[in-house]
Amino acid sequence: MMKFFKNIKGDKAIWGVVALLALFSFLPVYSASSNLVYVVGNGTTMGYLVKHALFLFLGFGIIYGVHKVPTHFFKGLSLIAMPVVLILLVYTLAQGSSSGATNTSRWIRLPIVGFTFQASTLASVVLMIYVARYLTKIKDKVITFSESILPLWIPVFLVIVLILPANFSTAAIIFFMVLVLCFLGGYPIKYLMGIVGAGLLGLTLFVLTAKALPDLFPNRVDTWMSRIESFSNSEDTEADYQIERAKIAIASGGLIGNGAGKSVMKNFLPQSSSDFIYAIIVEEYGLIGGFTLMFFYLLLLFRIVVVANANQTIFGKLLVVGVGLPIVFQALINMAVAVQLFPVTGQPLPLISMGGTSIWMTCLAIGVVLSASIKRTSSEIQSMEMDETNPLEVLSGQL
Template identity: 40%
Template sequence: MVIELVHRIKEDTQSWFSQNLKGDRWIWAVCIFLMLWSIPVVYSASVKDAYRERQGNTEYYLIKHSLLCLSALVIMYFVHRVPYIKFARFSRLSVWISVPLLLFAAFNGKVVNDAARWIEIPLIGQRFQPSEFAKVALITHLSLVLAKHIKGRWSPRELLTEPVLLVGIVCGLIFPSNVSTAVLLAGVCILLMYVGKVPVRYLFLTGLALAFFATVTVVLRTTQRSGTAQSRVQTFFNPDTVVYQSRQSYMAMARGGIRGEGVAKSRQRRFLPEPQKDFIFAITVEEYGTLGGLALMLLFLTLLYRGLKAIDVTKRPFGGLLSAGLTFSIVFQALTAMAVTVGLLPVTGQTLPLFSQGGTSMWFTGLAVGMMLSISRGEFDEKNI
């Protein structure tokens, strides 16, 4: 009787998943596992902030991060049920909406750590980072523009207005307050343009446009983080100097060894700045060891492979470019955060997508993954976009 009940529950569960969770099952599995694993890690890493800001209420960050993970899953679920071709209709509007949002954040945004990256949402008090919205919007619209010209039929005016000027404006507006995000987004866009057969000389023009708009926004808005970025790069190339964050990160990973100190047994979380955000990979290695760090890296590499695998499913230019762009954006950010932690890159402030604490990043990464899942369904025709 009990065995029959277990089999029935198993069959009903499998039936529900097959009917409701469409798309690449590996992408679903990787993202769900990342978020579930992140909950105990964020809970452990946020202990210092809990005692400093919440009078020792450690459950606050546990509940908050769990709800953010749940909300990201809900976003993924509803977005993946939408035919991805519908996002093309709103891509241009979304990009141009992101421009005034980025301008508002630059001049009137909420300043945290000397950078005005956030807009505070009234009533709920949640901070919103417009650069996260701009990333998804720009990659979506750029994929659409490139898909329409995939056979290389470009006019100089089309090249200068859509890919070159658009990428330059958005990345240039992000640059003063978040240098690393602007550089990563520009890299993804240039890579997409190369894949989309944009002539090489226009890739150089895109680079010049990025430099121009970045310079203009820095001049207009008193450097903000550009000075910090410069000092970090100089320190990185100075062999006699190690920044405080990196020193604490190395100590955390050294303590972890092969198997780690154990769940929620990190010691360096008391000294490492932003352990639940920028340096959560160091806490993961300390608690779960080198094996845990390798497992986390393998999860993101699996996501990279499955995201690019969706190109074979769609067999259409827009879906393929969009899946590639969103996948590159997520995985490159993750690899950058890991590289910073182990000392291969200067300190950037990049977080681990779907793993670090953070509301805006979690939501828009969920949106991006939902779009990837919609593409991986391979059920839609692009003739009408």
């Protein structure tokens, strides 16, 4: 065991925060899973707890394995992974399993292991690494917009277009995070404004197409619009029953909460173990528990910024921000949805919500951040900053 801990490298504070969040997650998951058992009628609470433990165990295995990979290897790996991700997204959109009455295609069912995989979460991590690689390549170079269309924006828009029909919130978050990373990476602002305009135009065309051909994308645009309308119409208390029940749960929690496992609204709030688990946490542990959880996510953000600032390479800095910032951003969105500061998005709470793909991809991103937090030798730093004029040479040299 001591030998194992000696092999753990990287930022110890990030390891500690991630471990604490994972350990704490067992309490709300075990409590909220009773909704699936006694209301929905699936499985047992102990079964869901064991499943969650297995997901976290495999997730920490991913963190450990990925954090041992030298940071510059991710450049070449992102080139290989991008075509794979695009194929998975096309396959998901073509035959992904449905989710209730909304007929969304977000998951690929893996029949051998018996669970589903959400390709969009993998796509977000891979895309951010890919964008960080490109921004490193053009750093301190004068580049025109036309030169960046094929290597940068075509992959970005392909990923977003393939995710958008089934999952608008994930597509919007990815697009926003790419813009933030490009801004921090020194990409010209005037070009970014053009990309924002193109994105808004593309979204408008998609909505108009979906309205004109409702059978092509059943229920999706109507679902988005109803969520936005219910968010903006504060007087309509029946517009979004999920938000209303989440607010009831938060209000009943008070300052110190009702105690672990004593949530009442978990039996009435849909997705209480995933998308709205923060409301259950506040109900059981009060505002103190809710703010403490928020503090740990902000602490994680602080350490991500510290690691990015301390990294000795441009790629390392952009890599840490690109894969680390979305974790905290997603957590804040999840919390904001529960208190009606943001429309319902369906984004889980990282490392807390029940769900395999979300946990694994969060752990993948954390592993990348930890890899970048390890101090490298001068020869390794030189490898990270080398000029990637020929992608085939880079791949052969790195792999």
